[in-house]
Amino acid sequence: MDIKITKTTTPKEKPDSSVLGFGKYFTDHMFMMDYSRDKGWYNARIVPFENISLHPASTVLHYGSEIFEGLKAYRRKDGEVQLFRPIENIRRMNTSADRLCLPQIPEEDALTALTTFVATEKDWTPAAEGTSLYLRPFMYGNDETLGVHAVHNATFVIIASPVGSYYKEGINPVKIMIEDQDVRAVRGGTGYAKCGGNYAASNRAGERAEKQGYSQVLWLDGVERKYIEEVGAMNVMFKIDGKIVTPMLSGSILPGITRKSCIEVLKGKGFTVEERLLSIDELEEALKSGKLEEAWGCGTAAVVSPIGELCYKGEKFTINGGKIGEVTQSLYDTLTGIQWGKIADTFGWTMPIK
Secondary structure (H helix, E strand, O other), X not given: OOOEEOOOOOOOOOOOHHHOOOOOOOOOEEXXXXXXXXXXXXXXXXXXXXXXXXXXXXXXXXXXXXXXXXXXXXXXXXXXXXEEOHHHHHHHHHHHHHHOOXXXXXXXXXXXXXXXXXXXXXXXXXXXXXXXXXXXXXXXXXXXXXXXXXXXXXXXXXXXXXXXXXXOOOXXXXXXEEOOOOOOOOOOOOOOOOOHHHHHOOHHHHHHHHHOOOOEEEEEOOOXXXXXXXXXXXXXXXXXXXXXXXXXXXXXXOOXXXXXXXXXXXXXXXXXXXXXXXXXXXXXXXXXXXXXXXXXXXXXXXXXEEEEEEEEOOEEEEOHHHOOOHHHHHHHHHHHHHHOOOOOOOOOOEEEOO
């Protein structure tokens, strides 16, 4: 794939690592590529970061024809930059595209776009402890018609943002509220796809939780409202009576890449990992009996985030004394160690940027 690169003539001043937060600053450039049913993918380019112009009738504005991904580039101790399992993000994006009737991107082309873009913005990858360059590939339909149909024209974009911790608490335990009113997704819907509508629909519950001092909500299934699914921005795992339990991928849960990595690391360390239905009743019983030893969320943005408190229907439960657990800490250390090049990548997950 031929990518035309146009460099900015007015480079931005890079922010200090101490003020990064998450998704507040953006790099000098962005990748763009267009699609039409007649031409396929064409006009791949890296251009200065700028606003995107859309026709008022664009499909994305009226029918939510949009998908996205999230992954990171990491500055290793030796100064080089690497990606973590990028092919998994590309494959998941194509799965999302299929569900939203958006065009597929050939894996090789998507990987070339991603690595070329990161190489262009390599200097934006921060080196401070706990920082990284967050990458946001996304695709939207831009048919200039109000008819409802599969997308005929689309645009694929990648932008980047140097980031610190996703949660202000960092690796300290967060407080999560179990949602019992709204639902996130149902089987057969778009729960397994990474599309904007899933997140927009979750904001109301998230606002309610935030007003009560909680970082996120933990969703129950949308049919029986009794089975644990996922946290707003993360998959979720529990250590119950020595075993690791995580909700199985039933079609309404996002197949997280960090989730997948956690399972592989845990199995490698000898833990029994059960991917199955986990009811709120079982979880509540484990909380009350003390069998719930640890709980954590896992996702690209936060990597691994310990859960120190769960609240269900007004009743609050403290987990592991409100402290990070041994397994949670080990997972965090292992994954971030591989991502930042501090420990050997025995899984073959990392991809250096040349």
